[in-house]
Amino acid sequence: MSAMSRFLAFAFACVAAVGAHAQTPYPSKPVTIICAYAAGGGGDIIVRRYAAELQKLGKQPFIVENRVGANGHIGNRFVMDSKPDGYTIILTGDSAIVGNPLIMNEANYDPLGALAPIGSFSDIGLILVVSASSDIKTVADLSARIKAKQGGAKYAAATVSQRMMSPWYLQSIGAQGVEVGYKATTDAVGDVSAGLVDFIFADATLAMSQAAAGRVRMLATTTKKRLSFAKDLPTMEEAGLRGLVYSVMWGAWAPAKTPSEIVNQLHDWMNKITEMDDMKTFLNQAGADPLSVASPAVMADLLKQKYALWQRLVTLAKLEKQ
Structure with a gap:
C-alpha cells in the first residue's frame, strides 16, 4: 500500500470513528x-x-x-x-x-x-395573608391599617424571599414596618394567625392549608397571573400595586x-x-x-x-x- 493510500485509509477511519461517536444516543x-x-x-x-x-x-x-x-x-x-x-x-x-x-x-x-x-x-409565588379573625378583607384594607400604625406595623419573615417581598410591598404603599424574624415559616404564620404580627407573604401550600383551617385569610398572590388552583385570589397587581410581581x-x-x-x-x-x-x-x-x-x-x-x-x-x- 502506498503512503497516500495509507493516509487516506487512516483519514477515513478517523472520520468513521468521529461519526460513530457523534451518533451515540443520549443518554447511553x-x-x-x-x-x-x-x-x-x-x-x-x-x-x-x-x-x-x-x-x-x-x-x-x-x-x-x-x-x-x-x-x-x-x-x-x-x-x-x-x-x-x-x-x-x-x-x-x-x-x-x-x-x-x-x-x-x-x-x-x-x-x-x-x-x-x-x-x-x-x-411558585407567595401569598399575602393576615389573621382570619381580623376585619381585613383586601390588600387595600391591610395597606390602610399599616399606614395608620405609622411605622409600627409588624411583618413576619423566615426566608430571604419574605425579607425582600415585605419591604417591597411597604415601599409600594409608602409605609414602613418592623420585621419580626423566625426560623420557620410555620411559626411565623402561627403568630400572624394569633394577631401578634400583621402579615406575612407565605408559600402557597402553607397559606392555603392554613386558610382552609380558618386560621388565616389570603389577600393576594405575588405571581403575574392568578393561580390556576385558586382562581378567586387576585394578584398584587390586580389589587392596585403595579409591578409587584415575584415568583x-x-x-x-x-x-x-x-x-x-x-x-x-x-x-x-x-x-x-x-x-x-x-x-x-x-x-x-x-x-x-x-x-x-x-x-x-x-x-x-x-x-x-x-x-x-x-x-x-x-x-x-x-x-x-x-
Whole structure:
C-alpha cells in the first residue's frame, strides 16, 4: 500500500470513528440529578417525580442524589464543577442560583453563566395573608391599617424571599414596618394567625392549608397571573400595586458548555413531562403552576430578569452578604 493510500485509509477511519461517536444516543448511561433539598421534603418530592418521568423517556436511570446545604449552594456548586456531558444536572429554583451570589460570600460565581439553562417546569409565588379573625378583607384594607400604625406595623419573615417581598410591598404603599424574624415559616404564620404580627407573604401550600383551617385569610398572590388552583385570589397587581410581581421559577440546569443537542433533548423532555395532565395536577397540589418555556434561550432571558429583580430587592431590603 502506498503512503497516500495509507493516509487516506487512516483519514477515513478517523472520520468513521468521529461519526460513530457523534451518533451515540443520549443518554447511553445513568444520569445523576442533583437535588439541593432534604430527602422527603417538598422540593425532593418534585425532583424525584421528574426523575421518574425522565427515566421513562430517556430509557436510562435518572438517579437523584441529595446534596443539601448552604441555601442550595452545595448542590449548585457540584453541578457547576461537573463534566459538561449531560450526565449531571440539577433541578432547583432560580432563587438559589441568582440569589446566592448576592447574599452569600462563598457563592462567588456568575449566576448567568455558571450553569446552562435547560428548561423550566413550574412557577411558585407567595401569598399575602393576615389573621382570619381580623376585619381585613383586601390588600387595600391591610395597606390602610399599616399606614395608620405609622411605622409600627409588624411583618413576619423566615426566608430571604419574605425579607425582600415585605419591604417591597411597604415601599409600594409608602409605609414602613418592623420585621419580626423566625426560623420557620410555620411559626411565623402561627403568630400572624394569633394577631401578634400583621402579615406575612407565605408559600402557597402553607397559606392555603392554613386558610382552609380558618386560621388565616389570603389577600393576594405575588405571581403575574392568578393561580390556576385558586382562581378567586387576585394578584398584587390586580389589587392596585403595579409591578409587584415575584415568583420562583423551578427548572433544570446543566454545567456550562454542555453540548446544545443534549440540552435541547432534555428541554424537550422537560416540556413533554410538564404538559402531562397528571403532572399539572401534581404541581398544583404542591402549590405551583406549570411553566414551560419555548427554548433554553428563553429561560436564559427569564433568568436575567430574575437576577435584575433580586439585585434591586436585596438592595431595598438592605440584605448583606454573609
